[in-house]
Amino acid sequence: MFRILVSDKLGQPGIDRLEQDQTCHYEVKTDLTTAQLIEAIPAYDGLIIRSGTKVTADVLSAARNLKVIGRAGIGVDNVDVKAASAAGVIVMNTPQANSVATAEHTIASLLAVCRHTAPAHASLLSGQWDRSRYSGIQLYRKKLGLIGFGRIARLVAQRARGFDMQVIAYDPYVSAEVGQQAGVELVDLDELLAMADMISLHTIMSPETENMINAESLAKTKKGVIIVNPSRGKLVDEEALAEAIRAGQVRAAAIDVYRNEPPDSSHPLIGIPEVLHTPHLGASTLEAQRDVAEQIVAQVLDALNGIDFRNSVNMPFSVGPNFSEVEPYMALASKIGALQFHMADAPIRKVELELVGEAVEELAKPVATGLLKGLLENITSDSVNYINAPTIANELGIEVSQSTGLSGSDYTNLITCSVEWDGGERVISGTLFAGQHPRIVQVSSYRIDVDPQGTMLIMMNKDVPGVIGNVGTLLGKHGVNIAEWRLGRSEKGDQALAMINLDSDLSDRALEEIQNLPAIVKVMLVQL
Structure with a gap:
């Protein structure tokens, strides 16, 4: 029998549902301090919260039996989702109830x-x-x-x-x-x-x-x-x-x-x-609070019983390969999607995904949803997760297609995403080295080798002498250290693409100064 802790006040319909369920034993313990939650959490398989409970990395470290966290509401800012994913804990919310x-x-x-x-x-x-x-x-x-x-x-x-x-x-x-x-x-x-x-x-x-x-x-x-x-x-x-x-x-x-x-x-x-x-009353109705309580309890129970993982914000599917093996590919696809969004010159209308390699060809659905999540979470106010990303793409009128194994590759696994917008297109490819380390290896005609993480400065510049020195000098002037500088060009004397990992953020003023350099065609700052 599963054990569930309800650590914030939950609507009575949700409590009634827990009371009636034959697969779980539940306890309500509200107003716990972090120390008290850390002490209590090892005993539970499921945790149901609202906005009051803070599920930190320390809490998750102690939660050796925890399988699912259910947030009654939309926002999951009070949950360390990254730590939950690392711990194999599903985090879910109720984005439609309000x-x-x-x-x-x-x-x-x-x-x-x-x-x-x-x-x-x-x-x-x-x-x-x-x-x-x-x-x-x-x-x-x-x-x-x-x-x-x-x-x-x-x-x-x-x-x-x-x-x-x-x-x-x-x-x-x-x-x-x-x-x-x-x-x-x-x-x-x-x-x-x-x-x-x-x-x-x-x-x-x-x-x-x-x-x-x-x-x-x-x-x-x-x-x-x-x-x-x-x-x-x-x-x-x-x-x-x-x-x-x-x-x-x-x-x-x-x-x-x-x-x-x-x-x-x-x-x-x-x-x-x-x-x-009005004091933030948008979701404050009896019906919304009832629906939130009923929905999150139903979701947590279904997840614990292996029936469904709907409205999960960090898990793509309920059956198939082990999540720890799939997640690195999904994370890479999400980074590719985010880069496509930031680098597009206009709203994206069409997305094509090609998977090459034995490791990824069987993962079309999770990789595609990871890609769409990275693309869409920057452009919609709706809560985007691995489950609803394809639906939201359809609602936005974005055409999505997938294929596997259509072309050869220099890599044992390769994820390639092509996007189109009115008047333009771009291709970005990525791979995992040793099945764990993500790299961007191609951006349209540019061969490149980039670690897609953290603060990244992306530049299109004329392929002329002095660009690296001038940009490096400006970054140094503003106290920003370069972690990695990766450069690609299609042919000598044409335009070059630079993707630069930075150790810290860059001010608007510094970005403007870089843009004003004579050799710079386009520059943008991206957080991955």
Whole structure:
């Protein structure tokens, strides 16, 4: 019989499911310190948590019988997933359970802002009856702009169309055909800003999207636009939004998430009457909490019984080769996918995977899902894992194909990924030395030998003297040490490709100085 520890408060439906199950014995022990968890965890096969329990490498080191960690919710920031993978522990979450709740909260926020529900309520309680002051606007025939078009945004679009709203969306990684199927027009960001009466944010948080709603983007919006943020606090420059509201460029805003939570009284949006504030309530419904509890218990029980591993964030399949033998190939494929994303000049539309070598030809599914995970986790706000990566690729309209053993190779195993985007394509190949050590060995026409890990500077440069010296001098000037410098060229005097492993991060200023060197054609910084 499996033993399961529930270390955070879990909805009663989940506890009821554990109580009824005949294959497990469970215990609820909440508010454990790290030391107490380390002492208790060796006795358990499964661990169910929410956001309170921190599953560190030390905890996992002590968890000699642990097989699965179930996170009731989406985020797994409180779990050392890398250490869990190394320990052979499956980590799973419930990425879909909160989607409807968040979509409904988005629509509720729009309605509340448009009809002044919160201030009108407060006014009435204070003894006033001021109908004209709180005259609002309708959703009917308004144009809603969705920034990001993942699962939650699509649910918002469905509900908005029920109000006869026209819905447009910006998501460079979703094809126009996918938008058409949902009854939504895909436009570029500037078009959305200029056209939308109301804008709702549903995109991933990344260096590219941080502060995407800023003074510059707000100046491009319709005068009187309404902004809703149920997604990530750092998507919005809060000072700029406050100023835009005071200036009348933005009519109102509904904010459910903040850069720092909870916000203090000095927050720039606190105290502005046109802003509706809620304390991160997007997923806070009885139904969502019920669904989260039921789903995570069902998933953990199925995993322990070898039935299914759905919503795993670190394991690709439930049957087949030993995971410890497959994982290095999947990790290599994930690095190749991440490189393809970062090096592409436009959103990728087509992915082709070729596997050559006895070791990899039988691993098409896990290698393909590893590749897609590395590619997609940079471009979608949805939680991407080995299980759902192919589905998300399909939802984004990315065409994926696989083949094995079609061409010869100088390597005993070779993973080759070809991608296409509008107006371009690129091929990246990688291999494992001794079955464990990943290397990138080809980028299009460039033969190269690169360790794909950590901070990497990637450059296209003219094949002329002095490039290595000039770039090395600039890196030294900014206190950045070079771990490895790998160079490839297709022919003398043409362009060369450099892939440089760095010992530390590189500032935007340093990157700009490198880009401004006369021989540099293109440069980018990638974290692998």
